[in-house]
Amino acid sequence: MESGLKYLSNEVYSDPRVHWLDNPDIRPYVYKRKQFRIENPGQRFSGNKLTWFDKEPIVKNPQNMDEVDFTDQILRLENKVFDKINLSMPRWVFYDCAIMPGIIVGYAIKKKSASAKILQIVEPQPHSEWVPLSLFIIIPTLVPGEWVAHNLSSINSALSEPERFYGLGFISKAFGLWYANIEVCCGMTQWTSPAIKLHSHYGDMEILTAYTPAHTYAQTLTYRVKVSAESWPCFFAKDSPLHFHSKYRATALEVDRKDDKSLLRLQRLLERGEERYFLSAAEINSQPLDSKLKIYHPI
Ligand SMILES: CC(C)(COP(=O)(O)OP(=O)(O)OC[C@H]1O[C@@H](n2cnc3c(N)ncnc32)[C@H](O)[C@@H]1OP(=O)(O)O)[C@@H](O)C(=O)NCCC(=O)NCCS
Structure with missing residues (x-):
């Protein structure tokens, strides 16, 4: 029997490193207030024959007092991983800017199957059944x-390496995009963050801002992708997303991610609004996080 990550399109793609996806004690979760209903989760992607999200998600309501332990665990996890970069989320931001306008998704593991290290990070209550391993917050916009x-x-x-769930971050975001049938996803990341490798693989990555002084870190990239599940397996296969080079041509421009002057130059070009600027996911994935990146225009 095949195990791990399977992707059926014209070919079968499987990745045994993602074996945790088959673990019956690990399930996706959806944490949303009860007024939010997503019609036909995954319908937009039905043509892609994705088999990643066959498991029924655990659905929880963050406004039920009895579920507050899940909020506590999510925030402990988030604060632990974001503390290193000084961007951890205050509790009120989670409530006002995530629970109220959006939905939170991720993967959770049964407490009885969680390692001591995981339990130490999220500190579940004795009565908790599920322990979150990841979170992805998505909020609808006016567009x-x-x-x-x-x-x-x-x-x-x-x-540490042997305890990790390979692909967890990538698949958590893919699950949220899939579940809510999202067509276009914007986001913010720092130019040299490892997360840029993930964010660039959900569809062609258009640059909206290259230098963002309105953010805590001006070296923040704001991007927009038209979500396309076709490119998701490329993240694991380290391939160029399908058809990228037939849709975009490299310009003479390069961005030096470590150099504010380079980011500012690109930002000024973006503000002129004459052209659209894209990044290549394959290039981002195959190069060190501080390397220069080519800028592409649609053909
Ligand atoms: C960024 C983050 C979400 C990635 O999730 P993850 O579960 O660790 O990553 P995945 O297992 O899904 O993907 C692994 C791939 O991501 C990339 N990656 C993840 N961490 C990396 C790191 N520290 N350095 C370089 N690449 C990294 C690599 O491409 C890796 O694949 P490879 O080892 O085959 O090259 C996670 O590291 C995290 O929570 N970081 C702290 C918070 C944060 O920065 N969030 C993003 C804000 S925009």
Whole structure:
């Protein structure tokens, strides 16, 4: 029997490193207030024959007092992984800016199957059945079909190599995009963050801002992707997303991610609004996090 990650399109793609996806004690979760209903989860991607999300998610309501332990655990996980970069989320931000306008998804493991290290990070209550391993927050915007990715956290960054769940961060975001049938996803990340490798693989990555002084870190990249599940397996196969080079041409421009002057130059070009600027996911994935990146225009 095949195990691990399977992706059926024209070919079968499987990745045994993602064996945890088959573990019956690990399930996706959806944490949302009861007024939010997503019609036909995954319907937008039905043509892709994705088999990643066959398991029924655990659905929880963050406004039920009895579920507050799940909020506590999510915040402990988030604070642990974001503390290193000084961007951890205050509790009120989680309530006001995530629970109220958006949905939170991720993967959770049965407490009885969680390692001592995981339990030490999230500190579940004695009565908790499920322990979160990741979270992805998505919030709808005023543009129809367009959502903003507000937070992606994976416990992997707090675990040692043998304990990690390979692909957890990537698949958690893919699950949220799939579940809510999201067409367009914007987001924010720092140019040299490892997360840029993940964010660039959900669809072609358009640059909206290259230098963002309105953010805590001006070296923040704001991006937009038209979500396409076709490119998701490329993240694991380390391939170029399908058809990228037939849709985009490299320009003479390069961005030096470590150099504010380079980011500012690109930002000024973006503000002129004459062209659209894209990044290559394959290039991002295959190069060190501080390497220069080519800029592409649609053909
Ligand atoms: C960024 C984050 C969500 C990635 O999740 P993850 O579960 O660790 O990553 P996945 O297992 O899904 O993917 C692994 C791949 O991601 C990339 N990656 C993850 N961490 C990396 C790191 N520290 N350095 C370089 N690449 C890294 C690599 O491409 C890796 O694949 P490879 O080992 O085959 O090259 C997680 O590290 C995290 O929570 N970080 C702290 C919070 C954060 O920065 N969030 C994103 C804000 S925009």
